[in-house]
Amino acid sequence: MRLRPPQTIDQAAVPWLLAVALATASPHAEHLPPWLSLLFGAAVLWRLWLWWQRRPLPPRWCLALLVLGALAAIAWQYRSLLGRDSGVAMLALFMALKPLEMKTRRDALVVVMLGFFLLLTHYFYSQSIPTGLWLLASCTLLTAALIRLHGGAQPLAAIVRQAGLLLLQATPFMLILYLLFPRVSGPLWGLPQDAHAGRSGLSSEMAPGSISSLILSGAIAFRSHFAGETPEKADLYWRGPVLDAYDGLTWRVSALAAALPRKAPVVESRGAQYSYTSIIEAHNQRWLLALDVATSLPAGAMQAPTLEVLAREPLRARSRFSFASSVDYHANRAESAAILQQSLSLPAAINPRARALADRWKSRPPARIADAVLSMFRNEDFHYTLRPPLLGADAVDEFLFGTRRGFCEHYASAFVFLLRAAGVPARVVAGYQGGEVNPVDGYLIVRQSDAHAWAEVWLAGEGWVRYDPTAAVAPSRIEQGIVAALPEGEPLPGIVGLDADWLRQLRYRWEAANNTWNQWVLGYNPQRQREILSRFGMPNPDWQSMSTALAALCGVALLLVTVWTLPRRRRVDPAQRAWQRYCVALARRGVTRAAWEGPLAFANRVAVERPQLAALTSEAARCYAALRYGRGDSEQLLVLQECVHRLPARWRKSA
Amino acid sequence: MPTANNPSPVSRVLAAANSVILGKSNQTRLALCCLLARGHLLIEDLPGVGKTTLAHTLARLLGLQFARIQFTSDMLPADILGVSIFDRERSSFRFLPGPVFSQVLLADEINRATPRTQSALLEAMEEGQVTTEGETRPLPEPFFVIATQNPSNQIGTFPLPESQLDRFLLRLDLGYPDRDAERALLESGGSREQLPALAACLGAGEFAPLQRLAAAVYASPALLDYLQLLIEASRREQRFVHGLSPRAALALLAAARAWAFTDGREMVLPEDVQAVLPAVARHRLRLVSGSHADAEDIAALMRSVTLP
Structure with a gap:
C-alpha cells in the first residue's frame, strides 16, 4: 500500500481541541505555579487567535525554544523533573504547546490522547464529587472531539448525543471493572512522597496559637455514626495526643509513653457503652480520635498507656474504624510511677508568681486544688x-x-502548670470536642474548628479525671459549640458560622452526599470488594478467579451491547461480501474504490487506470450490479465470487 | 436488446439530437430523460448558447405537436391559456385555445413574464388541465413544458420562486460549447438552419410506450436505501437552508429510472442516481449564503454518502 500524505486537520475542529485542552488542564491551575497557568492561557489564546486570523502556526524553532525554556523553569521550580507535581506540570505544558504545532490529524489525535491521560492525573489531587463530575464531562468532551475529528462537520447536538451514547455503552464495562478489578491495599504504584504533603490536623505539639489557627479551618476531621443513641454534647471529648512534657512554651508528647513496656491501660467502665464507627480523614498521624475513653478497639489498633488509641501506621488515607467507648469511667487507678513522675515535671525557674500561688494550695487535697483553679x-x-x-x-x-x-x-496550659506546681499529677490532652449531627444521614460531623485542649488530673482512688478549664470560662463552648462561645466579630470559617437556615440545610445535604460517596465509591477497598464478592458466591476470591470473572462479565456485557446495536445494521448479502472482497483485492493492487463509487463507474475508472484488469473488473461489476440492483441469479454470484481468484498475482514494486 | 444495426428508438433520438446540438451529449440525454420521466424541463443559461435549439430539436425528433411562446413582460395569462370570444352566428361564446394546448410547449425566457403569467403556466403544468371562465379543459397527453430561462441576474427578469422551481423535474445548464464543437458550428452556419429539415425519429403515439417502459425500470431495495441516504444527507448538510423534499426524492428516482432506460438497462444503479442528481437537486437546494447550490456542492453531497 502506498503511503498517503498526512491528512491535514479540519480547521473547524480546532476550537474543539482547544476546548479539550482547557477542560482537561484547567483544574490543575489550583496547584500549578502561576506562571505556568498564565503560559497555558496565553498559548491557548494565541492558538485561538491564529485560527481566527487563519495565520500560519509558529515555526518549529520557536516552539522548541518555548518547550526547553518552560521545562527548565519547571525543573527549577520543583528542583526535579520527577515526582507527581513536576510530572503534572510537564503534562500541562505539553497540552498547552501541542495545539501550536497541530497541523495534521495525527497531531489532533495526540492532543485528544494527551487529554485522556491528563484526566487521570486529577485523581492525584482530588477525588471529590465535583472532580468526578468535571472529569465525566471532560471525558464526554474528549469523545465528542474524537467524533468531530473522524466524522466531519455535524450539528453540535448530534455530536454530543453520539458521545453520550458511547459513554453510556461504556458504562457496564466501567462498573464491571470498578467492582471486579483486583484491588490492592494502597496505591498500585508507589506514590512519591509529596503526595502526602499539606494535610491539616492536630499535631503532637501545642504552643499558644496552634489550636486557634486550626480552628479557622472548616474542614472535616472525621465523621462518626453511633449504633445507639449519641452521648450528650458535653461528653463528646475525642481524644488525640496526650501532651505531658512542658518546656515553658510548648506542650509535647513525651518520649516516655513509647519507652514504657507495653502494658494496656486499665479502664473500668461505670456507665453505658456507646459503640460507633468513625470515618477519619487522613491526617498523617497515628492517633485515631476515639471518644474518651475507648473500651473496645478496632482491629490493628492499640491503646497507649496514656489512653489514646493509636493505629500501626500514620493515617495516609481516609479510613474507617469501629470503637466502643464509655464516657463514665475510672482509668488507670494504679498508674505507673514513671508516668506520674512525668506528670509532675516542670521546667525550673519560670513563672514564679504562679508557683507562689500553687504553693499556697499545696496543703489542700488534690481535688480541691483543681476546683480552686477552676473557680478562679x-x-x-x-x-x-x-x-x-x-x-x-x-x-x-x-x-x-x-x-x-x-x-x-492557654487555659489548659495554665491549669496543668498550677496543678503540677501544687504537686498534683496532671497533663494536657489535645483532641476535638463536640460535633454536629447531620440530620440528613445521622452522622456526627467533627471539624477542625472543633479542635480543643483540656486537662486530666490523676486523683488517688479515681485514676485520671478530666477537667476542662475552658468550660469554667466559657460554658457555652462545651454546651453549644465554638460559635456561641466566641465574642462577636471574631474570625471564624464561613462554613462553621453559617446562619441562614436554607444554607445550613444545603450544607447538610452536600456533606451527606459526600459521606456516601466517600464510603461507597472511594471507600471501596479490598475488604469491601471481598465482602461484595462473597455475597455473589465468590468467598475468598484470588486474583485468578477475579480476573476470570472480570473477563467473563466483560464478554457478556460486550455481547449485550453488540446485540443491542446489531439489528440496526442490515445483514450483508453474499453478493456484497464478494464485491467487497474483490474491491479490497483491487485496492491492494493500487486502485481503491471510493465509498460512494458505484460498480460500473468504478469499472470504467479501472479500465483507464489499470487496463490489464479492465475486462475482469467490468465482468465483476456487471455481475454485482445485477445481483445487488437487479434480479441477478446464483450463476452470476458464482462468477462474481470467482473473479477475485482470477485476479493476476500482485505486482512487485518494480512493476 | 437493440443491436448496432437496429438501434433502440432512444439511441436514435439521441444520435440525431447530438448531430444538431454539438458537444452537449450529456445535456441532451438529461433533457430526453426528463421527458421520458414525464417531467418538465428548465434550461437556464446565457442567451445564445442554444437553449431554444435544444428544446426545439427534442420536440421535432420525438414527433410531438409543438408550440412555442416567447414570454415578454406585457404578456397576460390569456395569451397562454386562450380566450373565449363571442360568435355572432351561433350567438354563443367560443373558446379559442391558447398555445398551452399542445404536446410540447417551448416557453422561451419564462422569467421575462410577470409572476401572474408565470403562475398561469405553472398551474397548467401541475394539474394537466386549464380552467378558464368556470370551464375545465384537459391538456393533451403527453404534455411537456420545456422552459428556458436567462440567469436571474440579467436585466428585466422575474426570478421564479422556489415553489415553482420545484415543478420542474430537471434543470440544465448548457454552458459554452468546447472548441471543436464551436468550430463545427461556425462551419455549418448555425443549427437553427437545419431545424425545419429535421425528420422525426418517432411516429405519433410511439413516445408514450417508451415512457411506460422507462417508469418500469427496476429499482432494488438496495438502490432505494442509497437514494434515501442521499436525501437524508441533504437534510443533514448544514450548508443547505433545507434538504430535498419527498417530491424531490420521487423526481430523483423517476429521473434515475429514465437515465438507466436511456442506457438500455433494466435496473437502476447508484451511478444513474449520481448522474441525474445535479440536474434534480441544484435548483431545489439553496445555500445558506443565498445562492443555489453549484456543481461542487452537489458533488460533495454525493461523496459524503457511502454506498450501502
Missing part, C-alpha cells in the same frame, strides 16, 4: 477569645496575672 477562672476577670495578646517568657504568669485573655490552649 470562673469568678475572676478571665475572657475566652481567639485573638489573645502575645505572651513572653513567663507565659503562665503573664496570662494568669496580666492579660487574662486566652483560648483553650
Whole structure:
C-alpha cells in the first residue's frame, strides 16, 4: 500500500481541541505555579487567535525554544523533573504547546490522547464529587472531539448525543471493572512522597496559637455514626495526643509513653457503652480520635498507656474504624510511677508568681486544688477569645496575672502548670470536642474548628479525671459549640458560622452526599470488594478467579451491547461480501474504490487506470450490479465470487 | 436488446439530437430523460448558447405537436391559456385555445413574464388541465413544458420562486460549447438552419410506450436505501437552508429510472442516481449564503454518502 500524505486537520475542529485542552488542564491551575497557568492561557489564546486570523502556526524553532525554556523553569521550580507535581506540570505544558504545532490529524489525535491521560492525573489531587463530575464531562468532551475529528462537520447536538451514547455503552464495562478489578491495599504504584504533603490536623505539639489557627479551618476531621443513641454534647471529648512534657512554651508528647513496656491501660467502665464507627480523614498521624475513653478497639489498633488509641501506621488515607467507648469511667487507678513522675515535671525557674500561688494550695487535697483553679477562672476577670495578646517568657504568669485573655490552649496550659506546681499529677490532652449531627444521614460531623485542649488530673482512688478549664470560662463552648462561645466579630470559617437556615440545610445535604460517596465509591477497598464478592458466591476470591470473572462479565456485557446495536445494521448479502472482497483485492493492487463509487463507474475508472484488469473488473461489476440492483441469479454470484481468484498475482514494486 | 444495426428508438433520438446540438451529449440525454420521466424541463443559461435549439430539436425528433411562446413582460395569462370570444352566428361564446394546448410547449425566457403569467403556466403544468371562465379543459397527453430561462441576474427578469422551481423535474445548464464543437458550428452556419429539415425519429403515439417502459425500470431495495441516504444527507448538510423534499426524492428516482432506460438497462444503479442528481437537486437546494447550490456542492453531497 502506498503511503498517503498526512491528512491535514479540519480547521473547524480546532476550537474543539482547544476546548479539550482547557477542560482537561484547567483544574490543575489550583496547584500549578502561576506562571505556568498564565503560559497555558496565553498559548491557548494565541492558538485561538491564529485560527481566527487563519495565520500560519509558529515555526518549529520557536516552539522548541518555548518547550526547553518552560521545562527548565519547571525543573527549577520543583528542583526535579520527577515526582507527581513536576510530572503534572510537564503534562500541562505539553497540552498547552501541542495545539501550536497541530497541523495534521495525527497531531489532533495526540492532543485528544494527551487529554485522556491528563484526566487521570486529577485523581492525584482530588477525588471529590465535583472532580468526578468535571472529569465525566471532560471525558464526554474528549469523545465528542474524537467524533468531530473522524466524522466531519455535524450539528453540535448530534455530536454530543453520539458521545453520550458511547459513554453510556461504556458504562457496564466501567462498573464491571470498578467492582471486579483486583484491588490492592494502597496505591498500585508507589506514590512519591509529596503526595502526602499539606494535610491539616492536630499535631503532637501545642504552643499558644496552634489550636486557634486550626480552628479557622472548616474542614472535616472525621465523621462518626453511633449504633445507639449519641452521648450528650458535653461528653463528646475525642481524644488525640496526650501532651505531658512542658518546656515553658510548648506542650509535647513525651518520649516516655513509647519507652514504657507495653502494658494496656486499665479502664473500668461505670456507665453505658456507646459503640460507633468513625470515618477519619487522613491526617498523617497515628492517633485515631476515639471518644474518651475507648473500651473496645478496632482491629490493628492499640491503646497507649496514656489512653489514646493509636493505629500501626500514620493515617495516609481516609479510613474507617469501629470503637466502643464509655464516657463514665475510672482509668488507670494504679498508674505507673514513671508516668506520674512525668506528670509532675516542670521546667525550673519560670513563672514564679504562679508557683507562689500553687504553693499556697499545696496543703489542700488534690481535688480541691483543681476546683480552686477552676473557680478562679470562673469568678475572676478571665475572657475566652481567639485573638489573645502575645505572651513572653513567663507565659503562665503573664496570662494568669496580666492579660487574662486566652483560648483553650492557654487555659489548659495554665491549669496543668498550677496543678503540677501544687504537686498534683496532671497533663494536657489535645483532641476535638463536640460535633454536629447531620440530620440528613445521622452522622456526627467533627471539624477542625472543633479542635480543643483540656486537662486530666490523676486523683488517688479515681485514676485520671478530666477537667476542662475552658468550660469554667466559657460554658457555652462545651454546651453549644465554638460559635456561641466566641465574642462577636471574631474570625471564624464561613462554613462553621453559617446562619441562614436554607444554607445550613444545603450544607447538610452536600456533606451527606459526600459521606456516601466517600464510603461507597472511594471507600471501596479490598475488604469491601471481598465482602461484595462473597455475597455473589465468590468467598475468598484470588486474583485468578477475579480476573476470570472480570473477563467473563466483560464478554457478556460486550455481547449485550453488540446485540443491542446489531439489528440496526442490515445483514450483508453474499453478493456484497464478494464485491467487497474483490474491491479490497483491487485496492491492494493500487486502485481503491471510493465509498460512494458505484460498480460500473468504478469499472470504467479501472479500465483507464489499470487496463490489464479492465475486462475482469467490468465482468465483476456487471455481475454485482445485477445481483445487488437487479434480479441477478446464483450463476452470476458464482462468477462474481470467482473473479477475485482470477485476479493476476500482485505486482512487485518494480512493476 | 437493440443491436448496432437496429438501434433502440432512444439511441436514435439521441444520435440525431447530438448531430444538431454539438458537444452537449450529456445535456441532451438529461433533457430526453426528463421527458421520458414525464417531467418538465428548465434550461437556464446565457442567451445564445442554444437553449431554444435544444428544446426545439427534442420536440421535432420525438414527433410531438409543438408550440412555442416567447414570454415578454406585457404578456397576460390569456395569451397562454386562450380566450373565449363571442360568435355572432351561433350567438354563443367560443373558446379559442391558447398555445398551452399542445404536446410540447417551448416557453422561451419564462422569467421575462410577470409572476401572474408565470403562475398561469405553472398551474397548467401541475394539474394537466386549464380552467378558464368556470370551464375545465384537459391538456393533451403527453404534455411537456420545456422552459428556458436567462440567469436571474440579467436585466428585466422575474426570478421564479422556489415553489415553482420545484415543478420542474430537471434543470440544465448548457454552458459554452468546447472548441471543436464551436468550430463545427461556425462551419455549418448555425443549427437553427437545419431545424425545419429535421425528420422525426418517432411516429405519433410511439413516445408514450417508451415512457411506460422507462417508469418500469427496476429499482432494488438496495438502490432505494442509497437514494434515501442521499436525501437524508441533504437534510443533514448544514450548508443547505433545507434538504430535498419527498417530491424531490420521487423526481430523483423517476429521473434515475429514465437515465438507466436511456442506457438500455433494466435496473437502476447508484451511478444513474449520481448522474441525474445535479440536474434534480441544484435548483431545489439553496445555500445558506443565498445562492443555489453549484456543481461542487452537489458533488460533495454525493461523496459524503457511502454506498450501502
